[in-house]
């Protein structure tokens with residue numbers, strides 16, 4: 001008599017269940033409901049918030065909202081004793097808020113789940129039955145799910161939004177970018193991203209328009225590719241000169257290029273690098289047990305003037321939105337609104353009139369001595385003569401104008417105008433489309 005197939009299958013599977021059946025001890029599971037009183041301390045974006053029990057100084061999980069009934073589950077940094085505005089350094093559900101009575105739960109199967117009030121799963125770690133036995137917020141701000149051997153089956157450091165904490169990495173083939181937040185009130189992806197690529201770190205406007213990139217000569221000299229970039233302290237010969245830096249690892253090379261941010265002012269590894277709503281990159285460092293001003297801004301990528309060390313710094317004019325929809329920027333100031341009739345005083349209303357599609361419906365006007373925000377960090381095309389550059393723009397309905405350098409015969413086509421940087425060099429000219437009335 002043959003054994004029924006189902007019994008054979010059962011015998012095969014049975015031992016496996018026992019092997020992979022590590023579960024979370026009942027006492028360590030939790031289920032928190034988004035309900036009850038709001039907290040009273042100042043947090044970034046001035047929201048309402050509800051602190052949840054998981055807390056490891058100075059990190060706390062909270063539900064917060066900036067518009068009624070639209071909550072984000074997020075990790076906040078700071079303590080009430082600091083009396084400083086506490087920043088949000090990690091978020092589970094940007095762009096997909098939950099409502100009152102949403103739940104955040106860690107079940108015995110090891111899955112971490114954020115579900116809305118109607119039980120719709122909004123976010124989860126997908127770690128059910130993967131051997132997870134514990135949940136913890138580490139003192140670094142990394143939220144981890146561990147297995148019995150202490151390995152991280154999941155960690156929040158692998159899903160950054162707009163912030164990198166100390167020890168957190170961007171990785172090629174992994175989480176490779178930060179994406180800005182749209183505005184203080186709207187928690188959805190904004191237009192800026194900070195991306196680790198094989199040959200550079202880059203800042204992009206709308207994913208394709210590069211407005212900054214690192215210049216790591218080591219990357220090309222060593223003919224290697226970047227593998228990851230970690231926010232770390234770079235040690236120098238002198239203890240007082242230790243640097244906060246983004247340290248990059250290269251494949252097939254021992255060279256480790258770094259993006260130096262600023263010297264370590266405080267003995268603190270509680271720092272964070274933030275891609276701001278404005279597309280700027282800033283590093284803040286935390287001084288524990290300081291009242292009122294626990295966060296100090298140590299580094300700003302696009303800034304004003306010269307650095308304390310007398311080095312040339314990136315000017316704010318390099319920020320695409322510094323002068324709004326359209327404007328000429330010089331030394332961090334918006335100094336002009338270029339119109340077909342000449343350059344007028346800049347205001348928020350400064351715009352370039354949208355051209356029609358047909359070549360007969362528009363003409364070009366010149367703006368001398370300016371560059372587009374993409375020019376400094378992208379090669380453009382060329383050598384090409386200006387006529388060919390122009391006809392490329394003319395044939396392209398979406399092209400709003402082009403930027404041309406006569407000294408190297410290079411051409412940049414612009415699909416957005418935004419901020420033009422004044423360069424005071426007669427080899428550079430912008431040609432902006434304007435409708436013919």
Ligand SMILES: *[C@@H]1O[C@H](CO)[C@@H](O)[C@H](O)[C@H]1NC(C)=O
Pocket residue numbers: 035100101
């Ligand atoms: C939340 O759930 C409680 C208990 O089920 C219910 O009384 C309350 O009305 C709910 N709140 C909202 C805003 O739906």
Ligand SMILES: *[C@@H]1O[C@H](CO)[C@@H](O)[C@H](O)[C@H]1NC(C)=O
Pocket residue numbers: 169171227228230249
């Ligand atoms: C970064 O890359 C290096 C070299 O491959 C590796 O040793 C290191 O563990 C990586 N760090 C992270 C945080 O991934």
Ligand SMILES: *[C@@H]1O[C@H](CO)[C@@H](O)[C@H](O)[C@H]1NC(C)=O
Pocket residue numbers: 267
């Ligand atoms: C920094 O602080 C740690 C403890 O928080 C301490 O062990 C270390 O000696 C301090 N380093 C310096 C240079 O003060």
Ligand SMILES: *[C@@H]1O[C@H](CO)[C@@H](O)[C@H](O)[C@H]1NC(C)=O
Pocket residue numbers: 407424425426427
């Ligand atoms: C204009 O730019 C070119 C090429 O970058 C440079 O050689 C030249 O010196 C600049 N002229 C002025 C007036 O700055």
